[in-house]
Amino acid sequence: QLQFKESGGGLVQPGGSLRLSCDSYLPLSDYTMAWFRQAPGKEREGISCIKAFERPARSVKGRFTISRDDVKNMLYLQIDSLTPEDTGIYYCAADRAPSPDFCTVDQNKYHYWGQGAQVTVSS
Numbered sequence: 001q002l003q004f005k006e007s008g009g010g011l012v013q014p015g016g017s018l019r020l021s022c023d024s025y026l027p028l029s030d031y032t033m034a035w036f037r038q039a040p041g042k043e044r045e046g047i048s049c050i051k052a053f054e055r056p057a058r059s060v061k062g063r064f065t066i067s068r069d070d071v072k073n074m075l076y077l078q079i080d081s082l083t084p085e086d087t088g089i090y091y092c093a094a095d096r097a098p099s100p101d102f103c104t105v106d107q108n109k110y111h112y113w114g115q116g117a118q119v120t121v122s123s
Helices: none
Strands: 004-007 010-012 018-024 031-038 045-050 058-061 064-069 074-079 088-096 117-121
Touching (some): 018 088, 045 058, 045 074, 074 088
Parallel strands (some): 010 117
Antiparallel strands (some): 004 018, 031 045, 031 088, 064 074, 088 117
């Protein structure tokens, strides 16, 4: 069964950047993957997704860059220009891609989840 270990969270000052990592112990190449976050008192929301076999293995959406390294079985999320509103628990998720173009931030489409990484943006 697919499992993940997330890392890279912590306390960051406003305006800073960080990169979250999601390490799988199994190959990820045929999985669509995504990042979600849950801010305090709010529902979990999708940030970005990346297709299986995506080339280049990187997608930029505003301040968020999702990327994958299928050789290392890793998923990453780079967040730039952090604000206190970015505070929350960040989760990686994955599921087998039903088609090459499958990419969604609908959390109901993902069966495999990381344990979450806490990110706190504060001065």
